[in-house]
Amino acid sequence: MNKKEAEELSVLLMQVSGKLDQSVRFVMDKDTKENFESYRSNAGKVMGEIFLEMLQPLWERYPELRPKEMDGIYEVNPQIHEPHFYKPDENS
Template sequence: MLEAQSKELNNSLIRVREACSEEEFDAYREEIGKIMGAMYLDIMKPIHRKYPELEPAELRLSR
């Protein structure tokens, strides 16, 4: 579910970039970055530490 939410947040960036000024987009992107960072650091990373088999392969490669 968190992966799907991340994709939706990324998709929202595209829609906002197309509809807003650069200044509005930059502000929106910054807030989306905070949300996505919190989702990973506060929720997903602790789960992956406890259950490494749940961590997607593409994230394991980035260590």
């Protein structure tokens, strides 16, 4: 894998994590507290695995792709998360 391909994969994995994060808010607003807590726990496990087992190794191999938010130098374009799956302010 070259740097450009690694960057594409990094962005994709960040998008997946972002969608999962949005889905947690969706479940919080739309389901029971019990279901939300279970869903949040499971989504957190998946997000943790993506970070620890996929993104971290990729960023170790290509440190220039580690986002600024993770103490790196890579500037993440916030538009990678568009369109949002769920925006609570639009659905209130």
